[in-house]
Amino acid sequence: MKLLIADDNPVWRNLISAAVENWGYRIELASDGNEAYELLQSDDPPRLALLDWLMPGMEGVEICRRIKQDPENPFTYIILLTSRDRDEDMIQGLDAGADDYLTKPIVAPLLKSRLTAARRIVEAVPPMKWTKPQIEGFDIDHLIGRGAFATVWKGMHRASGKPAAIKIIRADLATDLVFERFAREIQVMRKMDHPGIATIYASHLERDLAYYAMELIDGESLANYIARESPRATRIIEMMAMVCDALQHAHDHGVIHRDVKPSNIMVGPDEQPKLVDFGLSKSMFRTKSPVSANSTHDGAVLGTPLYMSPEQARGDANSVDHRSDLYAVATMLYLFLLREHPHGALSLSREETIDAIANTDPRPATEINPKFNPKLESILSRCLSDDPEERPQSAGQLAQELRDFLNDRAALRTQTL
Structure with a gap:
């Protein structure tokens, strides 16, 4: 079986190659991320990959994310190699789709056992297609997405005749942590009933079969929509207000999203933005029940770094609340309108x-664009405050402030005609 070893450090690359070459693998080497990504997208790609987390060109974790999200790629078992040993780093790697995670220095017997287990899994998976599942109440059409622990299928809900996206956990691969997070995601989504949040039709949660079926949004991410359509600034602001409406509904049901970002907002033909992926969500209500040993521990830095609030970035779990979601909304609006990040982070590493x-x-927005509207700058500045008490205190309040701004502008234009 073909094995890719990608590491920009020639010492590690050679050490791993020397250990592996006697174990019956055909080895391909890459010294940077771009080279590794090209090999994994070739006509005959390796189906086992050891990817160094940090590499020039493209980080291993980003390669993993892209490969796992592309339904046209064959199943590739990816092991991330890194010197990072914090729990939150491991969680980030697994969230990117990594199948396994090894910290350096690597002990040869451990690496051999991990590769042996990986090979058994790869050989059990068809090279190009996953077996079409049978889900009661649904007609399954074709695969539309795949990750390390789940597949997403396009299907039809027989009772309603509506198209559905069906996310199914691979019970043979899912860890207890993955299973618990999937169960929490189902629990959260079943609470929601709002036009700005994807509707869940059905779910089933057992160790041998776990899935949920949700509304299939025939569209694209908000980032792709804005890049393709280049909407006016007023339209972008209006859409952000609609996202706030959806967040208010979630918050009213005691749910903080914690990972609000453009790729978690889908836009369909009706141009209604819909919030998806509550996998990192957190209850706004305190619980007296004991915390599971597999739950995310306090201090873990979760979510997508570009859209984190300061309290999330500091790992201050006790301070993360619904106002953290508003910080993310303001960051998106800032990026869409100014094409810059509030903290200049577009060219920075995750850390x-x-x-x-x-x-x-x-x-301040006017430092980037001196002509930026001062009233809108004031809204953004308050949302991006380090102190959550200085931000709008609800998503509904922020939605109203954005709409008031749009109404004032419209009235001013009418007066000047």
Whole structure:
């Protein structure tokens, strides 16, 4: 079986190659991320990959994310190699789709056992297609997405005749942590009933079969929509207000999203933004029940770094509440309108981004564009405050402020005609 070893450090690359070459693998080497990504997208790609987390060109974790999200790629078992040994780093790697995670220095017997287990899994998976599942009440059409522990299928809900996206956990691969997070995601989504949040039709949660079926949004992410359509600034602001409406509904049901970002907002033909992926969500209500040993521990830095609030970036779990979601909304609006990040983080690494958000003040919008509307700058500045008490105190309040701004502008234009 073909094995890719990708590491920019020639010492590690050679050490691993020397250990592996006697174990019956055909080895391919890459010295940077771009080279590794090209090999994994070739006509005959390796189906086992050892990817160094940090590499020039493209980080191993980003390669993993892209490969796992592309339904046209064959199943590739990816092991991330890194010197990081914090729990939150491991969680980030697994969230990117990694199948396994090894910290350096690597012990040869451990690596051999991990590769042996990986080979058994790969050989059990068809190279190009996953077996079409049978789900009661649904007609399954074709695969539309795949990750390390789940597949997503396009299907039809027989009772309603509506198209559905069906996410199914691979019970043979899912860890207890993955299973618990999936169960929490189902529990959260079943609470929601709002036009700005994807509707869940059905779910089933057992160890041998776990899935949920939700509304299939025939569209694209908010980021892709804005890049393709180049909507006016007023339209972008209006859509952010609609996202706030959806967040208010979630917050009213005691749910903080914690990972609000453009890729978690889908836009369909009706141009209604819909919030998806509550996998990192957290209850706004305190619980007296004991915390599971597999639950995310306090201090873990979860979510996408670019859209984190300062309290998330600091790992201050007790301070993360619904106002953290509003910080993310303001960051998106800032990026869409100014094409810059409030903390100048577009060219920074994950660690540098987290540090910048946690320890620096956001740049005022007028520093980037002196003609930026001062009223809108005031709204953004309050949302991006380091102190949650200075932000709007609800998503509904922020939605109203954005709509008031749009109404004032419209009235001013009418008066000047």
